[in-house]
Amino acid sequence: MALTREQMAQRVAQELQDGFYVNLGIGIPTLVANYVPQNMDVMLQSENGLLGMGEFPTEETIDADMINAGKQTVTTVKGASIFSSAESFAMIRGGHVDLTVLGAFEVDVNGNIASWMIPNKLVKGMGGAMDLVAGADNIIVTMTHASKTGESKLLSNCSLPLTGKGCIKKVLTDLAWLEIEDGAFVLKERAPGVSIEEIIEKTQGKLVVPDHVPEMVFA
Amino acid sequence: MAGFDKVVTSYEDAMIGLEDGMTVLAGGFGLCGIPENLIAEIKRKGTTGLTVVSNNCGVDGFGLGILLEDKQIRKMVSSYVGENALFEKQLLDGELEVELTPQGTLAEKMRAGGAGIPAFYTATGVGTPVAEGKETKVFDGREYLMEEAIVGDFAIVKGWKADRYGNVVYRHTAQNFNPLAATAGKITVVEVEEIVEVGELDPAHIHTPGIYVDRVVLGTFEKRIEQRTIKTVA
Numbered sequence: 001m002a003l004t005r006e007q008m009a010q011r012v013a014q015e016l017q018d019g020f021y022v023n024l025g026i027g028i029p030t031l032v033a034n035y036v037p038q039n040m041d042v043m044l045q046s047e048n049g050l051l052g053m054g055e056f057p058t059e060e061t062i063d064a065d066m067i068n069a070g071k072q073t074v075t076t077v078k079g080a081s082i083f084s085s086a087e088s089f090a091m092i093r094g095g096h097v098d099l100t101v102l103g104a105f106e107v108d109v110n111g112n113i114a115s116w117m118i119p120n121k122l123v124k125g126m127g128g129a130m131d132l133v134a135g136a137d138n139i140i141v142t143m144t145h146a147s148k149t150g151e152s153k154l155l156s157n158c159s160l161p162l163t164g165k166g167c168i169k170k171v172l173t174d175l176a177w178l179e180i181e182d183g184a185f186v187l188k189e190r191a192p193g194v195s196i197e198e199i200i201e202k203t204q205g206k207l208v209v210p211d212h213v214p215e216m217v218f219a
Numbered sequence: 220m221a222g223f224d225k226v227v228t229s230y231e232d233a234m235i236g237l238e239d240g241m242t243v244l245a246g247g248f249g250l251c252g253i254p255e256n257l258i259a260e261i262k263r264k265g266t267t268g269l270t271v272v273s274n275n276c277g278v279d280g281f282g283l284g285i286l287l288e289d290k291q292i293r294k295m296v297s298s299y300v301g302e303n304a305l306f307e308k309q310l311l312d313g314e315l316e317v318e319l320t321p322q323g324t325l326a327e328k329m330r331a332g333g334a335g336i337p338a339f340y341t342a343t344g345v346g347t348p349v350a351e352g353k354e355t356k357v358f359d360g361r362e363y364l365m366e367e368a369i370v371g372d373f374a375i376v377k378g379w380k381a382d383r384y385g386n387v388v389y390r391h392t393a394q395n396f397n398p399l400a401a402t403a404g405k406i407t408v409v410e411v412e413e414i415v416e417v418g419e420l421d422p423a424h425i426h427t428p429g430i431y432v433d434r435v436v437l438g439t440f441e442k443r444i445e446q447r448t449i450k451t452v453a
Contacts, residue, residue: 165346
């Protein structure tokens with residue numbers, strides 16, 4: 001079975017480490033915050049200028065001046081800090097964020113990512129995505145393995161305009177955990193019950209399948 | 220002894236000197252920390268042909284979105300725009316030009332503009348449409364783009380508290396682009412929720428020192444929320 005959005009978030013959360021500063025993009029990445037292990041301290045960075053993002057406020061504590069990068073009202077955790085957009089992107093570009101999780105339309109075997117622009121559709125903008133992919137060393141891309149019409153999103157060359165070049169090394173799809181090495185996707189894990197054949201069929205870019213590909217384990 | 224007194228008593232005085240065709244830098248992220256009354260004053264004045272540099276362009280009927288109603292904006296420099304229908308329409312009709320700029324690059328362009336740095340190199344945007352026509356250079360084996368600084372004829376800024384000398388503090392994440400815009404305006408106008416006596420703000424806690432600020436005006440704010448998200452209590 002393909003992973004649900006919640007399961008994808010759970011799998012990404014297994015990559016968290018105690019003391020990590022993490023930037024989570026919109027969509028599935030946001031859900032990762034729900035699966036931070038109990039015994040672990042993780043600080044969430046929001047690129048509008050907040051390190052230490054907390055949960056949503058109550059009707060009593062809601063504050064128009066306290067939002068996240070998705071423009072949602074939020075709170076802060078103990079030990080949080082707030083700063084300007086330039087400071088925020090200094091952290092990001094300077095490689096100080098330990099883990100960045102974001103969505104994409106396409107990823108290719110050279111680590112290129114396309115996530116912001118579909119030609120002939122209205123372009124709303126890249127927001128902070130280009131800075132995030134250029135600045136972070138440890139990025140996990142979360143997306144479905146193929147489109148609804150069955151087109152692979154794991155390609156030999158991205159077909160859409162890029163968000164960043166040669167910056168992606170780890171991809172979690174609803175079918176598999178893959179890492180990009182030497183111009184190929186290496187199949188590291190598969191979703192429980194998903195066959196290697198299905199993953200091969202839905203991966204357009206070069207795929208390396210090791211002899212043993214374990215199923216993902218969820219607690 | 221009034222040499223450092225930046226306070227003006229009306230929004231009309233706050234925006235004196237704004238002319239057609241000027242470049243205006245605006246603080247704010249989404250609708251958070253936007254100089255909503257200074258924007259409203261630009262609408263009232265009817266200034267046109269403006270280039271507006273701001274992370275976003277408001278929504279229909281609020282924030283910078285209201286300047287679209289009478290086609291006062293010629294060009295937007297932003298990282299993310301599509302939150303308003305009127306914006307889309309004017310863009311598709313060719314009445315509005317947009318220069319999409321990565322958010323961190325936009326912030327740094329303002330910071331550099333205020334700091335006397337004409338351009339800088341960043342890895343952001345290399346290999347993407349943002350790189351088209353830009354000079355690149357390799358440092359330590361990695362390719363970087365040259366991005367030029369931005370300076371505005373005006374900067375419009377929303378602060379929380381200011382003293383009469385124009386020292387400003389921001390509230391929570393309403394800080395965002397505001398302190399950057401404040402440094403990069405030839406004329407920087409700050410509207411605030413409260414004007415306090417000189418000496419009342421802790422000097423070590425000032426976000427924007429008064430040297431950057433030309434005018435301070437006291438306002439009242441709607442502070443509209445764009446995405447109202449509340450914790451669901453189980």
